[in-house]
Amino acid sequence: MRLWALLVGFATAVGLRVLLGGDDPARSVPAALVFAAALLVLCAAARPRVPITRRGLLIGLLGAVVLCLPVLLLQAADWQPLRGMTGFAPWFAAVTVVVAAEELFLRGALFEAVRRPGVAVVLGAVCFALLHVPLYGWHVVPLDLAVGLVLGALRVEAGTPLAPFVAHLSADAVGWFVA
Amino acid sequence: MRLAGRAAAGVLLVGLGLVLSPQAVPVYDGIDAPDEPYRYVVRPLWSNDTPPPTSASATSPVRNGVSLHGLSLATREVGPQFSLFLPVGALRVLPVGAARAGDAFTVQVTPVAAAVDAPPGTRVDGNTYAVAFAVPGRQVSLTPQAALASLQIRATTGKQPPPVVQHRPAAGQPWVALETARVGVDIYAAKFPGVGEFQLVFAVEEKEGGGSGGAPQALLGLGVLVLVASVVVVRLRSAR
Numbered sequence: 001m002r003l004w005a006l007l008v009g010f011a012t013a014v015g016l017r018v019l020l021g022g023d024d025p026a027r028s029v030p031a032a033l034v035f036a037a038a039l040l041v042l043c044a045a046a047r048p049r050v051p052i053t054r055r056g057l058l059i060g061l062l063g064a065v066v067l068c069l070p071v072l073l074l075q076a077a078d079w080q081p082l083r084g085m086t087g088f089a090p091w092f093a094a095v096t097v098v099v100a101a102e103e104l105f106l107r108g109a110l111f112e113a114v115r116r117p118g119v120a121v122v123l124g125a126v127c128f129a130l131l132h133v134p135l136y137g138w139h140v141v142p143l144d145l146a147v148g149l150v151l152g153a154l155r156v157e158a159g160t161p162l163a164p165f166v167a168h169l170s171a172d173a174v175g176w177f178v179a
Numbered sequence: 180m181r182l183a184g185r186a187a188a189g190v191l192l193v194g195l196g197l198v199l200s201p202q203a204v205p206v207y208d209g210i211d212a213p214d215e216p217y218r219y220v221v222r223p224l225w226s227n228d229t230p231p232p233t234s235a236s237a238t239s240p241v242r243n244g245v246s247l248h249g250l251s252l253a254t255r256e257v258g259p260q261f262s263l264f265l266p267v268g269a270l271r272v273l274p275v276g277a278a279r280a281g282d283a284f285t286v287q288v289t290p291v292a293a294a295v296d297a298p299p300g301t302r303v304d305g306n307t308y309a310v311a312f313a314v315p316g317r318q319v320s321l322t323p324q325a326a327l328a329s330l331q332i333r334a335t336t337g338k339q340p341p342p343v344v345q346h347r348p349a350a351g352q353p354w355v356a357l358e359t360a361r362v363g364v365d366i367y368a369a370k371f372p373g374v375g376e377f378q379l380v381f382a383v384e385e386k387e388g389g390g391s392g393g394a395p396q397a398l399l400g401l402g403v404l405v406l407v408a409s410v411v412v413v414r415l416r417s418a419r
Contacts (some may be wrong), residue, residue, distance in 0.1 A: 002416035009409030016402045019395055023338035026364045038406055045414040062182075066189040070197050083257055109413075137361060139200055146196030150189045157185070 003113040006042060010105065010127060013038035018134045026135040029094050036101035043101070048108030051160045059158035060166025066150055067171035071178060083177050095172050102128070103165040106148075107155040121152030147171075214365070215257045217335040220292045220306045232260060232290040232306055239270070241282040241314065245322060246270040250286055258363075261288050261308045262331040263371060269325040273318040285313045294378060297345075298354055301380035304342050305335045308377045321373055328371035332379050337365040342379040344369040350376065 017035035021028040106124040114120035125148025129141045151164035158164075218232035233255040239248040245268045253259035265286065272278040290306040297303045310330075312319040321328075334342055341361050345354040346369075357369035367379060 002413055005409045005412035005416065009406055009413065012402050012405045012409065016399070016406070019399055019402065023336055024364065026337065041406070041410055042413060045410045046417055062186055063189070066186050067193055069190050070194040073194075074197065136364065139362075142199035143193075143196035144200075146192045150193060153185065153189065157182075 002046070003110075006046065006105075006110050006113055007127075009038070009042045010110070010131075013042070014131050014134065021135075032094060032098050036098045039101040039105040043104045043109050046109035046113070048104060048112050048161065050104065050108060050162065052162055053158070053160055056158040056160040056162035057166060059154055060163040061170070063150060063154040063163060063167030064170030064174075067147060067167055068174045071171075071174065088176060091176065092173060096169060099169045099172060100165060102131075103151070103161045103168055107151060107164045108161040111152075111155055111161070117156050121149060121156060124152045124155075125149045214333070217305055217333070218256055218260065218290075220290050232256065234290065235259075235261065235263070235288040237286050239284045239286075241272055241278045241284060244272050244275060244278045245324075246284050250284075252286060252288060254288065254290070256333075258333055258366065259331075260290070260306065260333045261377070263288060263310065264329050265371070266324050266327045268322055269328050270312060271320050271322045272314055273320050277317055278314075282314050282317065284319060287311045287313070291376070294350075294354075294376065296354075297378070297380055300383050301343075302383050304379040304381055305333070306378075308332065310371075310374050310377065312374055325371065325373075329368055330371045330377065331362060331366050331368045332377060333363075334365040334367060334379050338381070340382070342367060342381045345378050345380055346372055346375055348373060348375040354378075354380075 013035050016038060017028075017031045018025050019031075020034055021031035025031055106128055110124055110127065111117075111120040114123055125145050128148035128151070129144040132140050132144050151168060154163040154167055155161060216227040216229050218229045219226060220232055222229070235252040235254045237250045237252040239246040239250055241247065246265070247267070249267045249269075250263070250265040253262035263286065270284045270286075272282065287310070289309045289311075291309050292307065293303040293305065294307045330344070332344055341359065344357045344359045344367055346357055347354050352375075355372075357372065360368050362368045
């Protein structure tokens with residue numbers, strides 16, 4: 001029941017983001033923040049454990065390398081100039097909130113609501129992939145599924161959502177410069 | 180499996196995801212990094228004051244009458260408003276055998292004011308872009324290799340339903356719609372058919388009758404109710 005309530009709440013949060021995002025939900029900061037707020041409210045109810053450990057931080061940094069390496073190799077192969085810093089700070093602040101909410105929910109609350117870690121990893125990855133579909137289209141599902149599995153594996157390895165949060169946020173930051 | 184092995188497996192998995200999701204934004208989540216405001220050749224009154232849009236050009240030496248290099252060119256906005264990719268051997272000097280030592284193809288992309296003669300029922304989005312090839316004193320044609328050539332145009336908005344890329348070989352000729360794929364939030368790709376002008380067009384929306392404005396608000400209210408219910412259930416279940 002708790003798992004289903006979390007999934008319904010998650011789907012509702014995604015729906016709110018799409019409703020509020022207007023023509024361009026992927027770029028709407030207010031819609032993204034409402035989405036994050038909805039996830040954080042669900043997390044406040046579920047109260048996932050979030051140990052802050054050195055191992056979690058280190059595993060997260062390793063995960064950042066795993067997520068960024070393929071993208072950086074592609075960037076090197078097809079050299080394009082990097083984006084500048086203009087606008088980075090406010091964008092990064094908003095992204096930090098959204099990433100924190102997602103990881104607290106997907107690799108925190110939802111993860112703990114599923115008995116088996118393997119199932120929790122796959123379920124979190126599927127939810128992670130599906131939440132991007134209304135924003136970017138179905139063609140991103142393979143990539144986001146792969147990334148979701150990696151983030152889930154980091155959660156299992158580190159024992160805390162801190163690791164996938166660090167990896168996810170780092171990858172997004174790198175993504176700004178190579179987008 | 181040791182940690183290093185698992186990390187390597189993760190890299191391979193993400194790499195596979197990138198292969199299966201070409202053109203996927205590398206920002207895995209969060210908020211899509213904003214492009215700079217669209218640069219118009221003729222700026223609408225309501226748009227931001229921006230620098231003028233940029234052109235792009237690239238050259239390739241001629242070898243055995245065809246282009247020696249593949250060409251990838253993009254205008255310099257962040258993100259580029261027009262990009263073109265031509266594979267190796269896509270261009271040919273005409274007449275065949277007329278190439279001279281030192282000849283080089285030049286490919287030029289130039290933004291021009293949006294065409295005023297868009298097909299009925301459509302609205303041009305952003306600039307029109309003109310693509311031209313040149314070899315001094317010669318004519319240029321496409322080879323069968325050019326079937327792999329492609330272009331991308333950035334729309335001024337990510338609005339859906341998506342626009343369509345249109346092409347015409349020269350001003351005054353009729354526009355032809357190209358098979359268009361969405362490859363980014365506001366980036367659209369099509370196969371490159373040849374020189375000429377390119378533009379994005381949206382279908383003109385027909386205004387619906389009144390009364391549809393209440394639906395999003397009702398959905399919003401319903402969404403909030405469902406969210407509150409989910410929170411309550413999660414809290415009750417967590418407290419047990």
